[in-house]
Amino acid sequence: MNAIFSRVSVRQFEDKEVPNGLIVKILRAAMAAPSAVNQQPWEFYVTTDKNIIEKLSQVTPYATPAKNAPVVIVPCYRTNDLAAPAMVQIDMAIATENILLESKELGLGAVMLGIAPHEDRMKAVEEILKLPENFRAFTMIPVGYPKNKHSQEDRYEPSKIHVI
């Protein structure tokens, strides 16, 4: 699991396409995630459309890393047929981490851009992607070949561990 200890947020990307096969591997990793009562609430929107990516990059002041990415994955969730609706955003966060880790494993870089639970941001993404009524936008993940190499900082902090 080297990816856990080498993953960093990547916000600058090379101008280079990501092969479809790698995106499928990333989404396979996302769908391998655990979810409450195995409800698998996810729906993944994937775009390489420059116009759509440009619009997505303007949804929040912090979404600009999407602008120079060759592909953006937008993990969404359904609001119907959920056995544990209160757990949905937790499920999506775990699937998102799998996307970040698999991207790293494949030599790619990615960053999670915060959308949910901010209603205004979610609505803005949903309008851009023309999502059906029963789908909600969770986050946005630009993916591409990293322009720069960063090493991960060591955040291990023994004082955060409480043995009782």
Ligand SMILES: Cc1cc2nc3c(=O)[nH]c(=O)nc-3n(C[C@H](O)[C@H](O)[C@H](O)COP(=O)(O)O)c2cc1C
């Ligand atoms: C819930 C969440 C929301 C985030 N939103 C943004 C964002 O809007 N823009 C951004 O550039 N990074 C965003 N990040 C990435 C964090 O800034 C980043 O994970 C953090 O600074 C730690 O750096 P690292 O990922 O390189 O370890 C977000 C991360 C999380 C978990």
